[in-house]
Amino acid sequence: xxxxxxxxxxxxxxxxxxxxxxxxxxxxxxxxxxxxxxxxxxxxxxxxxxxxxxxxxxxxxxxxxxxxxxxxxxxxxxxxxxxxxxxxxxxxxxxxxxxxxxxxxxxxxxxxxxxxxxxxxxxxxxxxxxxxxxxxxxxxxxxxxxxxxxxxxxxxxxxxxxxxxxxxxxxxxxxxxxxxxxxxxxxxxxxxxxxxxxxxxxxxxxxxxxxxxxxxxxxxxxxxxxxxxxxxxxxxxxxxxxxxxxxxxxxxxxxxxxxxxxxxxxxxxxxxxxxxxxxxxxxxxxxxxxxxxxxxxxxxxxxxxxxxxxxxxxxxxxxxxxxxxxxxxxxxxxxxxxxxxxxxxxxxxxxxxxxxxxxxxxxxxxxxxxx
Numbered sequence: 096x097x098x099x100x101x102x103x104x105x106x107x108x109x110x111x112x113x114x115x116x117x118x119x120x121x122x123x124x125x126x127x128x129x130x131x132x133x134x135x136x137x138x139x140x141x142x143x144x145x146x147x148x149x150x151x152x153x154x155x156x157x158x159x160x161x162x163x164x165x166x167x168x169x170x171x172x173x174x175x176x177x178x179x180x181x182x183x184x185x186x187x188x189x190x191x192x193x194x195x196x197x198x199x200x201x202x203x204x205x206x207x208x209x210x211x212x213x214x215x216x217x218x219x220x221x222x223x224x225x226x227x228x229x230x231x232x233x234x235x236x237x238x239x240x241x242x243x244x245x246x247x248x249x250x251x252x253x254x255x256x257x258x259x260x261x262x263x264x265x266x267x268x269x270x271x272x273x274x275x276x277x278x279x280x281x282x283x284x285x286x287x288x289x290x291x292x293x294x295x296x297x298x299x300x301x302x303x304x305x306x307x308x309x310x311x312x313x314x315x316x317x318x319x320x321x322x323x324x325x326x327x328x329x330x331x332x333x334x335x336x337x338x339x340x341x342x343x344x345x346x347x348x349x350x351x352x353x354x355x356x357x358x359x360x361x362x363x364x365x366x367x368x369x370x371x372x373x374x375x376x377x378x379x380x381x382x383x384x385x386x387x388x389x390x391x392x393x394x395x396x397x398x399x400x401x402x403x404x405x406x407x408x409x410x411x412x413x414x415x416x417x418x419x420x421x422x423x424x425x426x427x428x429x430x431x432x433x434x435x436x437x438x439x440x441x442x443x444x445x446x447x448x449x450x451x452x453x454x455x456x457x458x459x460x461x462x463x464x465x466x
Contacts, residue, residue, distance in 0.1 A: 096414050099406075100438055103144070103419060105397035106358025107321030108188055108269055110144035110420075113413055114434050115361075117401055117424040118147045118192040118272065118326070120163060122224055122232065122453040127152065127165035129174040134181050135460045139431035141187030144420065147272050147361075150194035151175075153258035155206050157280070159196030160224040161232060162453060166191065166258040172265045179267035190270040190324065191262040193255060193314070197280030198240035198289070199334045201225050205238075212247070213240035214284050214306075215291040219335040221278070224452055232453040245294055248306060251280075256313040263318045270322030270358055273314055277367050278334025281307045282327075285344055288337030300344045308351055320356030324396070328363035329385065330375045340376045346388040353394030360389060361399040361422060368424075371403050383417075406437045432464040441465065 100112045123132060137146060152158040152165045165171045175191070182189045198213035201223050205211060222234045243251070255273070262268045275281035283289040284306045290297050296305050315323045328336070329345045338344070352360065364382060366373035374380055386398055397419035400412055409421035427433050429446035436443055450458020 112144040115145040115422040116143045116427040117422040122162040124164040138181040141185035142434040146189040148191045157195035159200035161226045175266035191268045192272045194274040195280040197283045202238045211240040216242045221334040256317045259314040260317045272324040276326045276328035278336035286338040315355045324359040326361040331367040333367040349389040350392040353392035357396040359397040
């Protein structure tokens with residue numbers, strides 16, 4: 096019987112176990128540059144089969160929160176290289192989550208104070224994290240976005256390609272995860288609630304999926320499909336994401352993703368950080384059908400599940416073949432040695448949610464490991 100602690104090959108990635116650390120925004124990278132504390136943070140958690148970095152902006156336009164890291168400046172790439180070298184020295188594997196937030200941003204974070212961009216000029220009923228005039232972190236409502244012109248889309252796709260290539264070749268990551276979830280730019284194109292376009296990137300399922308699939312094609316072409324993953328969240332309401340019938344478009348996307356030879360598909364079940372049984376529309380989302388759409392089209396990438404999993408739930412999902420990998424978030428924040436704690440079935444540290452976003456070492460690199 097397959098267990099959480101068995102090795103697995105996910106595309107080109109040889110992983111020591113099936114436990115992944117989910118991407119976790121921590122807002123501790125001033126000017127988009129990871130610090131030496133970040134080196135410690137990731138290295139402490141390197142026993143995970145796969146570390147997925149916090150969301151990392153592909154451009155300043157793609158940034159939606161203060162003090163999140165980037166992949167578009169030399170100093171950012173050099174700082175990430177320290178992280179990846181340290182993780183590799185501990186025998187770990189790490190991929191960069193590449194991120195464009197689209198409309199989930201604030202003018203104070205955008206180049207020249209410009210409006211955030213989106214598929215359509217529809218403001219997200221959401222909040223973002225900014226630094227106020229006194230230098231303190233605070234949450235503010237997102238700004239009114241402008242709709243992207245058709246002529247701008249190839250440039251953003253190229254930004255994804257460049258960021259993926261830089262992540263692997265300059266920053267030393269083992270691959271990337273495309274952030275296609277949680278109401279950010281790619282997810283905004285997929286969902287009818289945020290995409291009211293009337294050109295070839297809006298309307299029909301095929302049109303709404305066009306931009307996300309073009310991004311995947313560009314990234315896979317840049318670094319190889321076997322080093323590329325994507326994160327999707329079919330029913331989450333995060334950042335005002337909505338669609339009255341998500342099953343058809345996500346099944347369509349799953350089938351199309353099969354042709355890229357991806358390393359993994361990372362699926363958030365239910366509401367991100369919330370109820371696993373959350374649904375949009377009048378019927379529950381069929382995750383088994385979603386996976387079958389990928390497998391039946393020839394998709395071979397590892398299937399990673401996420402959201403509210405306990406050790407027992409994860410063990411069952413892997414043993415029953417519902418998941419090849421399971422990602423954990425808050426447990427990894429508080430338990431740098433989560434793999435060992437799961438294996439030995441020991442008590443877990445409790446995460447301090449007051450230190451999740453921003454700050455220093457407290458709640459970041461000071462959680463104790465087992466003796």
